[in-house]
Amino acid sequence: MMLSFSPLLYGGLVALVLYSTYELYQRFVKSRFEGKTIAGQLRYDSKSNVKNGDDPFYIKPLPDFDWKTTEPLKFRAFKPKYHLTMAVETSSLSELLEFDKNYLHRITLRKQIIADHHPIAIQSAPSCTPALNELYTFLTSTYLPTRYPTIFTLSPPQAPISLLNHATSNHLPITPPSDPIQTWELIGENLDEDFLILLPSEDGDGYRLMGYVTCFPAGFNTKEKFGMKLREIHVPVPGYKAKLERSMDRFFDRLEVGKVVKRSNWSINTKHQLFAASGTHLYEGEEAVEEEINIDTTFLRCERQLLHRLPKTKALVFNFKTYLYPLREIREEGLGEELALAIDGLQEGSVPEMHFYKRGVVWGEKVKEYLRS
Numbered sequence: 001m002m003l004s005f006s007p008l009l010y011g012g013l014v015a016l017v018l019y020s021t022y023e024l025y026q027r028f029v030k031s032r033f034e035g036k037t038i039a040g041q042l043r044y045d046s047k048s049n050v051k052n053g054d055d056p057f058y059i060k061p062l063p064d065f066d067w068k069t070t071e072p073l074k075f076r077a078f079k080p081k082y083h084l085t086m087a088v089e090t091s092s093l094s095e096l097l098e099f100d101k102n103y104l105h106r107i108t109l110r111k112q113i114i115a116d117h118h119p120i121a122i123q124s125a126p127s128c129t130p131a132l133n134e135l136y137t138f139l140t141s142t143y144l145p146t147r148y149p150t151i152f153t154l155s156p157p158q159a160p161i162s163l164l165n166h167a168t169s170n171h172l173p174i175t176p177p178s179d180p181i182q183t184w185e186l187i188g189e190n191l192d193e194d195f196l197i198l199l200p201s202e203d204g205d206g207y208r209l210m211g212y213v214t215c216f217p218a219g220f221n222t223k224e225k226f227g228m229k230l231r232e233i234h235v236p237v238p239g240y241k242a243k244l245e246r247s248m249d250r251f252f253d254r255l256e257v258g259k260v261v262k263r264s265n266w267s268i269n270t271k272h273q274l275f276a277a278s279g280t281h282l283y284e285g286e287e288a289v290e291e292e293i294n295i296d297t298t299f300l301r302c303e304r305q306l307l308h309r310l311p312k313t314k315a316l317v318f319n320f321k322t323y324l325y326p327l328r329e330i331r332e333e334g335l336g337e338e339l340a341l342a343i344d345g346l347q348e349g350s351v352p353e354m355h356f357y358k359r360g361v362v363w364g365e366k367v368k369e370y371l372r373s
Helices: 007-034 046-052 103-116 126-147 180-190 245-254 327-332 336-345 360-371
Strands: 122-124 152-154 162-165 170-173 194-200 207-213 260-269 299-309 316-326
Touching: 103 180, 122 126, 122 180, 126 152, 126 162, 126 180, 126 194, 126 207, 170 180, 180 194, 180 207, 260 360, 299 327, 316 327, 327 336, 327 360, 336 360
Parallel strands: none
Antiparallel strands: 122 207, 152 162, 162 170, 194 207, 194 316, 260 299, 299 316
């Protein structure tokens, strides 16, 4: 006697089989990717990590994270006197990237900047490719689907496996393209974060910038810095050679795999402009040119910067996210006088030349007047 199935029952059985297959696949993906460290070689027990918190590679998931309602972080790093120091603090791999309600607007802008200013936004040396591939694979196969599962999930069982961005409905390959420029483009167009990779110099003295995606440079053309040593990049910065060069070189040399550090900075933008490859600094020998300052398009600009070392290639990864805050917001928070004092403090700290370098001679009086009004 042959059994007869109705179309409805048959469809239900098919759905059940497909669902069971997908669940098994998700477990496979978890065991393959989420149970690995950044190196992709060692496994960890997530329960023990949550309990004792001693695994530097543990990534804490945010299962209920809603980027659409998340406000941008607020940084108020200004102080009464400016002292040129590294001012780093310990962070964690979990905190590597931040998402907020500006995400879609920002990545739309980043795509346009990459299209319009590609040579400035992206460069990559052949020697950088192994480190870039290590970074990309970690981000797509481990970090993003683990930390932000409401935005990124690994695709259902079909070849090739991909990373689905639910905010854009785009699928990203979890393995990097053969062309490193395309790899940088994928990073730059899908994350609101700028990345720079530094490799040990061939002469054994310091680190060189050998690959990057920077859509939001703050007063420098990154292409002009490409291939330079850390100390060469910072030559225009007042006081860097005397006060920071040696300590920075030592710090970069000694940064261990698994350690993540962060810092923030601040400056004043007189234009509503995230891509600022020039025009925000004054250099020794230049003359300050008077300009009309429009308070409505003047912002406190801050960067959230992180540094860590890749475990396999041992390359250093520097990433930063840029924030713009209207001066009105600072004043409404009751911090107008504090920022005004900090502007004066650029001339009163360890490097008085910083006031000129940051163009305080151009915008300082107008901005202070508004903040104190």
